[in-house]
Amino acid sequence: MSSVDVELNTPQAEAVAHVNGPLLVFAGAGSGKTRVITYRVANLIARERIAPYRILAVTFTNKAAGEMKHRLTGLAGEDVVRDLWVGTFHATCARLLRRHGEAIGLTRNFLIYDTQDQKAVVTRVLRELDLDERRYPPRSVLYQIHKEKQEGRGPDEMSPESYVDDAVIKVFRRYEAHMREANAVDFEDLIGHMVRLLEREGEGDAIRRRFSHVLVDEFQDTNAMQYRLVRALVRDHNNICVVGDDDQSIYRWRGADVRNIRYFRRDFPGATVVKLEQNYRSTGNIVRAALGVIAPSPHREPKELWTQNDNGPPIEVMAAADERDEAAFVTGRVLDARKAGASLREIAVFYRVHAQSRVLEEALRIANLPYQIVGGTKFYERAEVKDALAYLRLLANPRSDVDLLRIINTPARGIGTTTVDRLVSFAGSRNQSIHEALEVIDEARDIAAAAQKRLAALRHLLERLRARVEIASPSDVFLEMIEQTGYREALRADNTAESDARLENLAELGGSIREYEASAAAAGEKASLDGFLESVSLQSDIDGLRDEPRVTLMTVHGAKGLEFEYVFLTGMEEDMFPYKSMDERGDEELEEERRLAYVALTRARRHLVLTHTQARQIFGKTRWGAPSRFLRDLPREAIVHKQTRGAKSVPQRFIDRPERPLAPAPWAAASRGGWGAPSAPPAPARPAPSQTPGQRYVDREFFQDDHGGESAPLRRGSRVRHQQFGEGEVRSVVHAAEPAVVAFFPGWGEKKILTRFLRPA
DNA sequence: TCTTTGTAATTTTTT
């Protein structure tokens, strides 16, 4: 046995040792997923002698990709990691498309438009088509376009069964034309073009042949096109390993389709399936609580998280009077934790929506507790940074109209909306990009001579700078740009606190360009403006913030993949969590809320506190909320109910889980200021699996023991007999939903077994 | 062209 094997449990080792053919790994929360992925890759290289450059590992975020590279560097060394293909879906596609994209009409230096750019294109198209922006909000039109693209449909293939407004189709068509004209792609295009390329003879084969082993992390988050991409990529060899957890699928609203992981077995016949169910992260109470919340979820792949860890302290469910009371309570507990020696780094406060953060922030500030909010306005979304980047992109790719229009009068240079409108229609009438139109601006009759002059001056300015791109380093070009365009001077003249902050942000951008140059040099590549822009457009935020310990505030979505010693989950009221939006909440959405709650609970290592309020101000209105239905799914023995001094006590009916689906009666009694909840329906009782024969997956084992079957008094050292494994010895007792132990069977190794499958030996 | 005022919207987020 090598040292590698010793560090892995049985299913982990199985996943690591697997080499060829499809492999599906269900990775429960805290089950050592990253370890399995990295060891598996290391194993392919070291033992199976697969060349690193033939292995592709795909993630969803740059952070996850970075983490994977980091961990692999420790295992396999820098040289190996440099040759591996590790990246997000989008970054990987961009990289391949720059090399092979000519075949489908992409030039090497295409731009990637982010959401804001895309929206600007839509807005422009709406105006061109003279459509009312109130009737067709750009945001929602863009959303509809993306929905189609995520399913791989263009304007001409939009699904006829789903009624779509004719106007949207028109906008879609022109949107695509504009993107082509600007030599730009959106995020969906990166995937879509790649699929098209892969499905072609020649180029497709070449790309397919590149990779002999493909791995996809967080597979439950893939959408239809990403799934198609993966299938096309591994068509020849089926050496595909996907890792994920259907219980943690929380991105349905952005196109993710859990069925990709649930139907993997069907689509890749003969797939090996491994389930990582041992949780190394959390206490027994937390694991059981999480199981209680996720168990009622229908269709889930049967799996049972368990842990050998001790039970730990009980989970607290705290009732507060309102959101200020709640925030004060959380702050007090954070202070206690710090007094007890916890680092603020180990403490997180979660909420369902960002709007909840303000009150928490205020309370923490009063208590002088440093905090950081994850997911506020991102660095690269600040106006000044976007402006500067627009200039840089325009230097790299003159045809980018969105960028040109963004900066055409920034800083103010006397080019107003009238001039811009005329310029746009002038370019449109000649079927040219605006940049091309600028070259012949003197032919534009409607544009006043003075305005023509200013436009020409802008053109010359851009040309001067563009000439420098060939010669100077990206960071020098950047400095010359903010100087010569007058951008910096305009901010300096402003001389307000805000303009100071903006100047600082520009300095930081300059710093990140230099950082890019350094990393390019380290990788032996030439730093180019194109290269920098690419790294920016596929990277969302700068996380290299100062390392002072801080309390972390974030939405539950943002928490996925993280873990903390202390977790405070706030706003556990009906209509907050599960969240109630304007439109009707479908069953699917409710199930996603449930999974979201599961994700939240499983972030905590040892201390978990859930808070809910009687009344909450949100969006200027007061909501009276009953405790969340998810609270009643927590196993009673793992939790303790408390209330702050300001809160009234919680009626028992909000604590108990109803035996049978309730008649609506007890809920209907709303009393202002009490725990009335006119809008709160009774939580759906746990589905009785035996009564729903049509379901695909029924977790029978779990439910059968829900009535509390007597378990034999087993302890470490007890001798037991199992039908298949024979006689063995109990190594530890496990805290799972049902009594279980880990036992050692000679010839089989350690196995986790439900107690009811064991007989005393 | 720039500033002010009014109005509507407001889950979750990556790339």
Added chain:
DNA sequence: ATTACAAAGA
């Protein structure tokens, strides 16, 4: 409560 964004005024 807050904010973003568009139309109207200086």
